[in-house]
Amino acid sequence: MTESVGTNELLKDNFALSVVTWQEKFGRHHLPWQHSGAYATWISEIMLQQTQVETVINYFKKFMTQFPNIAALANANIDEVLAIWSGLGYYARARNIHKSAQMIVNDFDGKLPSNIEDLMKLPGIGPSTAGAIMALGHKHYGVILDGNVKRILSRCFGRHLDGQSHHAQKQLWQLSYWVTPEKNCHIYTQGIMDLGSSVCHKLHPQCNQCPIQSICYAHKYNITPHLPYPKVKKNKPSFTKHLVIPYHQGKLGLMKRPNTGIWGGLWVPFILDELPKEISTFRTYHSIKHIFTHQTWIIKPLLANDHLDQIEHWFYPEDALQLGIPKPVRDVIEIIHHDQINTLQEVE
């Protein structure tokens, strides 16, 4: 038994050391949020939730320019934050990050907490993001469990698990805590993510470049692409939505969505399941297919000359484009803007 534990300790240390050594040679060291302090780490980690690095980079730079520190973010209006976030998706992240900044000013002396418990009191920071902030931002001990880590651990240690189940989550967290080293924790943490994204791919893993190939269970049994087990697929319903845009004297009528549900807090026109019988259509545009995580919308945009009395806020298209608006709404308004510059004329 003692010998078995000793062997496991060697395996664990071999794993962590191999990842650290690999990271120093082949990992990423010049991402925009690296070497920029814990605030930058926090913002980047929120943006990177379920979002790829390449997508995040430009949003991150714009965000840091507009909100260079926690105080600036706390003092901003939520609409400014959502405007920067516009197009990135998962807009609760923007609302949470703004609320968190105000909580930090009010409850944490204006400084990002440097312990797991306080970090997880902030909305939008769960266990993995808190671990990443601890390790990457504060250079303390912190444990993460993201898609990269799940894939590497399930392969290397032979966990034939559905990555979704509660049981699997628990085991993978246990594994991640076990392998994460106290020494060079931040290098290891960056390394395991870089390894997952650049070597241990889902479909075509580059095992010949992998520093832990010799201890990898999946490689030993030649089943690397088959782990982890795929999630159970769910069918995605499709809906038609009429995007009824009030139009008057060159301006578009928009309203702010409530802070819950799809596109919470963003500016949108009417989104209707069915077109009203009596509607004065000024102009229609081609349909847009918009795919969410769990449903698909066929969006049919049109400019309408009525329902005007219900609208409190009117914007010229170029001004509307500066608001926090969802991607397909942006696409439609850009078309309208272009249209308007060239030919669009309102008939009285």
Added chain:
DNA sequence: AATTCGGGGTG
């Protein structure tokens, strides 16, 4: 334990 939150990249 399952669903709900965007949008883009990739095969």
Added chain:
DNA sequence: CACCCAGAATT
């Protein structure tokens, strides 16, 4: 077209 991505909150 289907799946995944530096997940968390909600039910």
